[in-house]
Amino acid sequence: MTKFKIAIVNGRIVDGTGNPWYKANIGIDDGKITLITKSKISGELLIDANNCIVSPGFIDIHSHSDMGFRNLIYNKAMNRVMQGITTEAVGNCGFSAYGWTREYAEKYQERLKKFGVEYVIDWTRLSEWKKKVEERGYAINIAPFVGFGTIRTSVLGEEGEGGERSEVSCEELNSMKKLLREAMDDGAFGLTAGLEYSVQRNAYTEELIEMCKVVAEYNGLFMAHIRSEEEMLIEAVKEFIRICEESGISGSISHHKACHPNSWGKPFETVRLIREARRRGVDVICDQYPWLKVAIRNVGEFFRIEGEEELSLDEREKIIEYMKDEEKWKKVKEEAIKKDEMEKEYIEKKKKEFVKRGMPFRMPWSPTTYFVVAYSKTHPEYVNKNFTEIAKIMGLEDPWEAMRKLYIMDNGETTAAEGYMREEDVIEIMKQPFTTISTDGSAEDEPKSLHPRSYGTYPQFLGYYVREKKIVELEEAIRKITSLPARFLNLKDRGLIREGYWADIVIFDENEIENLATYEKPCTYPKGIKYVIVNGEIVMENGKHTGKLPGKVLKYNTKT
DSSP states (O other): OOEEEEEEEEEEEOOSSSOOOEEEEEEEETTEEEEEESSOOEEEEEEEOTTOEEEEOEEESOBOTTGGGHHHHSTTOHHHHTTTEEEEEESGGGOOSSSOOHHHHHHHHHHHHTTTOOOOOOOOSHHHHHHHHHHHOBSSEEEEOEEHHHHHHHHHOSTTTTTTOSOOOHHHHHHHHHHHHHHHHTTOOEEEEETTSTTGGGOOHHHHHHHHHHHHHTTOEEEEEOSOSSTTHHHHHHHHHHHHHHHTOEEEETTOOOOSGGGTTTHHHHHHHHHHHHHTTOOEEEEEOSOSBOOEEEGGGGGOSSOOSOOOHHHHHHHHHHHHSHHHHHHHHHHHHHHHHHHHHHHHHHHHHHHHTTOOOOOOOOTTTTOEEEEOSSOGGGTTOOHHHHHHHHTOSOHHHHHHHHHHHTTTOOEEESOBOOHHHHHHHHTSTTEEEOOOBOOOSSSOOSSTHHHHHHHIIIIIIIIISOSSOHHHHHHHHTHHHHHHTTOTTSSSOOTTSBOOEEEEOTTTOBOOOOSSSOSOOOBSEEEEEETTEEEEETTEEOOOOBOOBOOOOOOO
């Protein structure tokens, strides 16, 4: 009888192709799948997968684990491993932890200090960052992209320093292209953009096309948080397709959704646009997360001058103290209103300019009208309502006063979402053969996240949408989260249960797998996943992380 380092026996293999499951045994040696057979095998470690599904590891093409240096700090990637992720793409929404100038790195280091993150940034290039990650070790594989926002800010500065400009000189564009080429030479998978965010939102379509043409020279990829996910959603999808088509690049629309009532129903048209583009030969796909609420923040963040990391308990207590003091509250409220009004004016000005050029632009994200309550400890009936609506219920004229009152009652635990979706739209996007599932989350080894997507995305998809709602068959669901993203990322030896492929494998009970994370308790691990194997090493066994760090920082395969 053949003996392997690891032998997985008696499992039902869902191989990632979309084909029906079959029973077979798997032998693993030297990090790879060396044999798939119906014959008996043995191993130094024998895993009996009876009554379980054996599938390729889940591939998340939209992660932010590089930001805040989570890849370097939280290297066990507990919340990634526990939900079956074996490979994640980082550098999304135009923000990457590399591909910047020395000056940008110094500014970023100082910004992190304000939020208690002490980290010496002694690198600029992807190759240098990769070396640091590999020296420390990481639990899962990383596919690094470089961020357009990081590059553009490095060259032009923040908004108010030059980043607000839409017209760029040839010299500035060439400087951006130089940083981009350095990253591609270092093995970046491509370029990402966050076109609703500062600095990036000011770039004309033509600037993005020029940048993507550089990526196309390497047969690389483009992923973007598109220009609008609300009232100009359809126009934003058209722009994304145009960028891919004119630059000759493969692309993925990041976390595709309609996140405001004024855009509900529009995904039925946007998926038609993607299908139409694919028929023309444009290689465009999309990813989505299976949740109805967008990014979550603690309501106290609206009263910060600036900030990226989650509010600490001390900060929450300080904000509550200010809210209870009439004079201090008057000051912080005035500052918040001023910030909101300035942003509205900026967006309206830019929107008029862009619409004249036939380009979309997002609507203002006002704390009082755009954000909706995601969690309230004392008033759950306010969930999915904005603060203007809540003010009316409370009998108040001022929505900021409603925000203040609720935050104090909740003792600083009130959270709000950047919009919310309609389930019919989520399902319509999910059903498409070109849609993969992503988390839009980050690696954590300790509870930090305010959104359950960071802990339970794949169990939510497989447990709720696949098993309970039967939106797609299990085999198709596994294809969506394994071979589909692997094909897009041009990974030639991952994403399938196949001899010669790297042994990235998840073993789970299809009847038991379930997300347990909620908006009240977002940092809760799921159930039903028995084993997670990365590069032939077991990183999770029966709900416990083994401590092993076998992940690799992958290099893009420029040969298609």
